[in-house]
Amino acid sequence: MQNYRRTLLMASLLVPLLSCQHTQPKSENIQISEQLQQQALASSLAYDLVESLTVEVGPRLAGSEKDLIAVQWAEDKLTTLGFDKVYKEPVKVPVWDRGDAKAMVVAPYPQGLVITALGGSVATPIDGITAPIVRFDTLAALKAAPEGALTGKIAFIDHKTERHTTGKGYGKTVGGRSRGAVAAASKGALAIVIRSIGTDHDRMAHTGAMRYQDDVPRIPAAALSSPDADQLNLMLKRDENVVLQLKMSPQSHGYATSYNVIAEVTGATKPDEIVLIGAHLDSWDEGTGALDDGAGVGIVTAAGKLIQDLPQKPARTIRVVLYAAEELGLIGGKAYAKAHKDELAKHYIAAESDFGAGLIYQIDYRVSEQAFKDVLAISKPMTANGVAMGTNTASGGPDVSMLPKQGVPVASLRQDGRDYFDYHHTPNDTLDKVNPESLQQNVAAYAQFAYLMAQSEIDLRPLATK
Amino acid sequence: MQNYRRTLLMASLLVPLLSCQHTQPKSENIQISEQLQQQALASSLAYDLVESLTVEVGPRLAGSEKDLIAVQWAEDKLTTLGFDKVYKEPVKVPVWDRGDAKAMVVAPYPQGLVITALGGSVATPIDGITAPIVRFDTLAALKAAPEGALTGKIAFIDHKTERHTTGKGYGKTVGGRSRGAVAAASKGALAIVIRSIGTDHDRMAHTGAMRYQDDVPRIPAAALSSPDADQLNLMLKRDENVVLQLKMSPQSHGYATSYNVIAEVTGATKPDEIVLIGAHLDSWDEGTGALDDGAGVGIVTAAGKLIQDLPQKPARTIRVVLYAAEELGLIGGKAYAKAHKDELAKHYIAAESDFGAGLIYQIDYRVSEQAFKDVLAISKPMTANGVAMGTNTASGGPDVSMLPKQGVPVASLRQDGRDYFDYHHTPNDTLDKVNPESLQQNVAAYAQFAYLMAQSEIDLRPLATK
Numbered sequence: 036m037q038n039y040r041r042t043l044l045m046a047s048l049l050v051p052l053l054s055c056q057h058t059q060p061k062s063e064n065i066q067i068s069e070q071l072q073q074q075a076l077a078s079s080l081a082y083d084l085v086e087s088l089t090v091e092v093g094p095r096l097a098g099s100e101k102d103l104i105a106v107q108w109a110e111d112k113l114t115t116l117g118f119d120k121v122y123k124e125p126v127k128v129p130v131w132d133r134g135d136a137k138a139m140v141v142a143p144y145p146q147g148l149v150i151t152a153l154g155g156s157v158a159t160p161i162d163g164i165t166a167p168i169v170r171f172d173t174l175a176a177l178k179a180a181p182e183g184a185l186t187g188k189i190a191f192i193d194h195k196t197e198r199h200t201t202g203k204g205y206g207k208t209v210g211g212r213s214r215g216a217v218a219a220a221s222k223g224a225l226a227i228v229i230r231s232i233g234t235d236h237d238r239m240a241h242t243g244a245m246r247y248q249d250d251v252p253r254i255p256a257a258a259l260s261s262p263d264a265d266q267l268n269l270m271l272k273r274d275e276n277v278v279l280q281l282k283m284s285p286q287s288h289g290y291a292t293s294y295n296v297i298a299e300v301t302g303a304t305k306p307d308e309i310v311l312i313g314a315h316l317d318s319w320d321e322g323t324g325a326l327d328d329g330a331g332v333g334i335v336t337a338a339g340k341l342i343q344d345l346p347q348k349p350a351r352t353i354r355v356v357l358y359a360a361e362e363l364g365l366i367g368g369k370a371y372a373k374a375h376k377d378e379l380a381k382h383y384i385a386a387e388s389d390f391g392a393g394l395i396y397q398i399d400y401r402v403s404e405q406a407f408k409d410v411l412a413i414s415k416p417m418t419a420n421g422v423a424m425g426t427n428t429a430s431g432g433p434d435v436s437m438l439p440k441q442g443v444p445v446a447s448l449r450q451d452g453r454d455y456f457d458y459h460h461t462p463n464d465t466l467d468k469v470n471p472e473s474l475q476q477n478v479a480a481y482a483q484f485a486y487l488m489a490q491s492e493i494d495l496r497p498l499a500t501k
Numbered sequence: 502m503q504n505y506r507r508t509l510l511m512a513s514l515l516v517p518l519l520s521c522q523h524t525q526p527k528s529e530n531i532q533i534s535e536q537l538q539q540q541a542l543a544s545s546l547a548y549d550l551v552e553s554l555t556v557e558v559g560p561r562l563a564g565s566e567k568d569l570i571a572v573q574w575a576e577d578k579l580t581t582l583g584f585d586k587v588y589k590e591p592v593k594v595p596v597w598d599r600g601d602a603k604a605m606v607v608a609p610y611p612q613g614l615v616i617t618a619l620g621g622s623v624a625t626p627i628d629g630i631t632a633p634i635v636r637f638d639t640l641a642a643l644k645a646a647p648e649g650a651l652t653g654k655i656a657f658i659d660h661k662t663e664r665h666t667t668g669k670g671y672g673k674t675v676g677g678r679s680r681g682a683v684a685a686a687s688k689g690a691l692a693i694v695i696r697s698i699g700t701d702h703d704r705m706a707h708t709g710a711m712r713y714q715d716d717v718p719r720i721p722a723a724a725l726s727s728p729d730a731d732q733l734n735l736m737l738k739r740d741e742n743v744v745l746q747l748k749m750s751p752q753s754h755g756y757a758t759s760y761n762v763i764a765e766v767t768g769a770t771k772p773d774e775i776v777l778i779g780a781h782l783d784s785w786d787e788g789t790g791a792l793d794d795g796a797g798v799g800i801v802t803a804a805g806k807l808i809q810d811l812p813q814k815p816a817r818t819i820r821v822v823l824y825a826a827e828e829l830g831l832i833g834g835k836a837y838a839k840a841h842k843d844e845l846a847k848h849y850i851a852a853e854s855d856f857g858a859g860l861i862y863q864i865d866y867r868v869s870e871q872a873f874k875d876v877l878a879i880s881k882p883m884t885a886n887g888v889a890m891g892t893n894t895a896s897g898g899p900d901v902s903m904l905p906k907q908g909v910p911v912a913s914l915r916q917d918g919r920d921y922f923d924y925h926h927t928p929n930d931t932l933d934k935v936n937p938e939s940l941q942q943n944v945a946a947y948a949q950f951a952y953l954m955a956q957s958e959i960d961l962r963p964l965a966t967k
Contacts, residue, residue: 090735093612101612146559146567146789149928237703238788238928262931266789269556269932322704323612323732462615462704465728466735 064490068416068483071341075479080340081333082471084112085392088332089323089466096320097360098130098291105316109296109332109357116340118298118355126359126370128293131155133242133320134284136257138228141165141278144270148263150228151240151321152285153212153256154363155247163282164189164226164255170271174211178218186223189279190215193264198234202390202452205459208232209243216256217248226255226281230264235457238262242319242460244364255283293317293359295367298336300343302352302489309378310488311354311385312338312481313368313434315361322464326455330469330477331388332357338481342489349489351383358434361389368434372441379441384488384495386446387432388481391458392469393451395422395480399429402444402495409493416487420479425449427499444495446488448480530956534882534949537807541945546806547799548937550578551858554798555789555932562786563826564596564757571782575762575798575823582806584764584821592825592836594759597621599708599786600750602723604694607631607744610736614729616694617706617787618751619678619722620829621713629748630655630692630721636737640677644684652689655745656681659730664700668856668918671925674698675709682722683714692721692747696730701923704728708785708926710830721749759783759825761833764802766809768818768955775844776954777820777851778804778947779834779900781827788930792921796935796943797854798823804947808955815955817849824900827855834900838907845907850954850961852912853898854947857924858935859917861888861946865895868910868961875959882953886945891915893965910961912954914946 088108095105106123113121131154138148168191169184171177177185177192192211197204211229219227231241240258247253259267270277296316302308314331318324339355342348358367368387372379384402398417400410404427411424418424430436431445439445451473458464554574561571572589579587597620604614634657635650637643643658658677663670677695685693697707706724713719725733736743762782768774780797784790805821808814824833834853838845850868864883866876870893877890884890896902897911905911917939924930 086735090732090739091610093610093732144557144559236931236933237705238931239704262929262933265933266556266559266931269552273556463728465702465704465732467702467728467731 064487065416067345068486069419071482071486072420072479074341075337075482076475078337078475078478079471081337081474081478082469084333084336085325085329085469086466088329089325093323094320095316095318095324097293097317097363097366098128099320102293102317106294106296109316113296113298113336118339118343119301120299123294123296124374126293126295126367127290128360128366129363130288130291132286132288134158134286136283138257139280140270141280142276143274148266149238149240149260150257151242152283153245153258154242155245156256156283156285157253158285159226159255159281159283163280165278165280166225167276167278168267174215174218177215180222183223185219188224189281190219190224190227191267192227192229193268194230196232196234196456198453200451200453201449202455204234205232205456212243212258213245216245216254217251220252220254224254228257228259231258231260233261233456233459233461236261237463239461239463242321244362255281257281257283295359295371296357298339298355300339300348300353302350303348304350306352307381308351309354309382310351310485311356311382311435312485313356313358313385313387313432315358315367315389315434317360317362319362319460321462323466324464325466325469326391326458326464327460328361328389330392330474333474334388334477334481337478338485341482342486349486351489353485353489361434365433369437372437379438379443382438382443384444384446385431385435385438386448386484387435388448388477389432390450390452391455392474392477393455394473394476395448395450397423397425397449398484399425399447399449400427400444401429401431401439401498402427403497404499406493406495407499410495413487413491413493417480417483420476420483422480439498442496442498444498446484448484530953531882533811534953535885537948537952538886538945540807541948542941544803544941544944545937547803547940547944548935550799550802551791551795551935552932554795555791559789560786561782561784561790563759563783563829564594565786568759568783572760572762575782579762579764579802584805584809585767586765589760589762590840592759592761592833593756594826594832595829596754596757598752598754600624600752602749604723605746606736607746608742609740614732615704615706615726616723617708618749619711619724620708621711622722622749622751623719624751625692625721625747625749629746631744631746632691634733634743634745640681640684643681646688649689651685654690655747656685656690656693657733658693658695659734660696662698662700662922664919666917666919667915668921670700671698671922678709678724679711682711682720683717686718686720690720694723694725697724697726699727699922699925699927702727703929705927705929708787710828721747723747723749761825761837762823764805764821766805766814766819768816769814770816772818773847774817775820775848776817776951777822777848777901778951779822779824779851779853779898781833781855781900782823783826783828785828785926787928789932790930791932791935792857792924792930793926794827794855796858796940799940800854800943800947803944804951807948808952815952817955819951819955827900831899835903838903845904845909848904848909850910850912851897851901851904852914852950853901854914854943855898856916856918857921858940858943859921860939860942861914861916863889863891863915864950865891865913865915866893866910867895867897867905867964868893869963870965872959872961873965876961879953879957879959883946883949886942886949888946905964908962908964910964912950914950
């Protein structure tokens with residue numbers, strides 16, 4: 036971090052020096068973008084917002100009482116910050132309550148294990164489910180098991196998530212979490228436990244959404260902490276008959292109304308054209324949602340506020356969207372796309388911050404092939420903030436990932452996610468994991484991105500096919 | 502670790518080279534000591550023992566059913582390993598059951614906190630205790646509060662434990678855990694919560710023993726995880742009236758019998774003189790006691806086994822003592838000192854391994870002033886294993902710490918404890934935290950120490966006054 040700060044400082048000193056050597060005067064867009072960067076790096080607003088949200092609201096599972104307190108918090112903050120417009124849009128969300136989750140090895144070596152229910156899981160009977168486990172390396176291996184191979188058993192998917200800067204290890208294992216229960220139940224399993232989709236060695240299980248399928252029995256689904264998954268392996272090495280007892284009491288309670296909370300800086304000359312920067316307001320219930328996605332809320336709100344406070348508004352409207360219920364299946368993102376269907380043609384570009392508080396090292400776009408080079412050219416001021424120019428294959432972030440299908444250009448501001456999956460969806464997702472300095476660098480990147488896009492004269496459509 | 506291995510390899514290559522340049526033949530003691538080092542660094546026995554204990558027994562709170570399973574495990578292992586003698590000695594231990602512990606902030610920002618009961622704590626009433634908190638920087642600050650200052654309140658000691666190689670931060674804060682409840686109750690408090698005595702930022706609370714005093718009311722006592730203590734501070738910054746609800750159901754159930762489990766390598770020429778190397782068999786109930794003190798059990802057992810297997814037994818007897826109920830107040834250590842009162846004069850020296858699995862960087866002694874230099878001289882072969890020669894101020898480890906008062910010399914084999922208090926007394930004390938290579942270096946050090954002491958011709962008594 037220290038080295039990064041030094042590099043950044045040197046870069047910011049060099050930029051004016053180098054530009055003096057140019058004969059062309061610097062464009063106003065570049066000047067303002069540089070000014071936004073400097074302001075962002077000097078401001079604690081994003082961190083203050085994350086602190087306020089995590090302390091004063093805390094965990095805010097979509098559909099819970101706390102979710103509505105978070106919505107009120109967001110409306111109040113955005114209003115106090117003086118955005119041109121602040122409003123909210125209703126989103127229908129399922130209500131699910133975690134209850135308790137306990138696991139015990141009954142044989143051969145009785146002892147407790149640390150588990151957590153996967154989001155949306157059904158409960159076990161009150162007396163629990165007691166059955167031998169059958170271990171699989173991966174979801175694919177489970178799917179390849181013969182029909183009925185799991186009858187009367189508890190499936191155990193033991194896929195280890197690899198650590199990568201990009202977070203790409205998550206994509207390889209998360210299917211076991213989201214689709215494992217359906218796969219296991221279709222082979223006759225009574226329940227499923229998975230090694231947590233995480234990169235840590237802490238004795239905390241990682242929750243996260245899972246899905247059922249109408250024609251397949253709904254079985255309880257839980258994640259084991261990494262040391263507890265290790266423990267099962269060490270038992271299986273000694274005795275293939277490892278019997279587990281699971282007692283889980285989560286409950287679903289129908290649906291509730293949550294809200295996407297939205298703030299705008301009204302564009303000066305093209306107010307109906309939108310540059311969307313988003314994050315999600317909901318969190319899982321066990322941590323305080325500092326990294327996921329308090330950080331994103333702080334970053335895009337602080338970036339929008341810097342632009343709101345410019346003496347001259349940018350051409351296009353900047354829309355800050357704090358999405359509802361991302362964790363339960365991008366519900367706020369889908370609701371936004373539906374509610375704003377007729378306006379999507381006017382969405383110039385969209386990006387979501389939902390990967391913690393690590394430094395942004397690269398920006399990827401998804402625009403037309405023709406526009407790509409020009410977009411990189413106008414994004415160049417971001418390099419002084421440590422952001423490299425990337426590819427034309429962005430997905431834009433979870434809640435905007437459905438927009439490219441409808442022709443909307445997106446950008447992905449890539450964060451260093453090496454430790455993101457150490458904390459993701461655990462009780463450990465707390466404020467102390469947020470680095471205030473890298474948060475500032477994120478705000479600088481989002482402010483520059485949003486401003487430059489709002490001023491851009493490039494036609495970004497139609498999107499390149501991936 | 503890589504660097505350490507390289508250094509060690511170079512050292513082991515240099516030792517024979519250098520010794521070739523000597524004109525004096527190497528003494529047999531030095532040769533055997535070097536051979537023990539090499540064997541230890543090539544053996545996985547200590548790790549295999551830690552794995553076996555943590556997987557097949559798991560958590561083993563003194564006085565619990567699991568404690569007796571651990572005693573049986575130890576007897577079986579020591580017998581199978583072929584020690585000359587294996588026996589056990591009864592120890593009376595209190596029985597305490599953790600039950601559940603929940604904490605909620607009731608006002609100003611309702612949310613759950615992560616706590617754990619301190620060992621020996623009484624329960625709250627079933628409906629819990631709901632009261633405002635009063636924060637203190639330290640136990641000393643609490644003690645300095647006016648009489649009755651805590652009437653109707655919950656005390657909160659917020660002392661942060663500093664990270665040090667020696668672990669000395671623990672000594673500065675642990676009084677808040679062991680004596681906080683008495684101090685708080687004597688000022689009228691209804692309960693006490695402390696910032697965990699730990700150096701991590703994980704959302705896990707650290708348990709550990711606490712004491713009551715007959716003339717002071719017994720109040721419930723719990724530890725908060727470090728992020729939860731931070732959370733209370735951030736709430737207090739906003740509103741001094743922070744109201745907590747504690748619900749805890751631990752229970753005491755009288756006393757049970759546990760055992761010190763003992764193995765011996767019978768000395769060849771002075772069998773009644775004892776070199777004691779110990780560790781404790783019990784653990785807290787939330788982790789699997791891998792670092793505390795599975796590692797110690799593995800280290801001293803494997804060290805003893807290497808000496809057992811020598812073609813020629815050392816002069817003195819090597820006694821491996823696996824103590825009962827260290828965590829509940831050095832109960833096994835005290836029982837041993839009492840049961841062996843008449844034999845203590847024949848204890849040549851004693852040392853306990855109870856500080857995890859970090860590398861040993863130094864050996865300290867507590868012997869006579871006269872003997873100290875000579876003892877360091879005969880300990881020199883340990884330097885090839887990375888162990889520096891230290892001071893004459895050792896305490897010897899918890900379960901032998903009462904022996905110097907009775908004239909018994911002790912040694913402290915100092916381990917790198919920088920991360921020990923990240924995991925200490927938490928669910929996170931699991932096998933994955935044990936580094937197999939540093940465990941081997943520990944075994945080498947204990948084997949060399951025990952052998953050299955068993956062969957020593959130095960009179961170590963009377964002990965130097967500290």
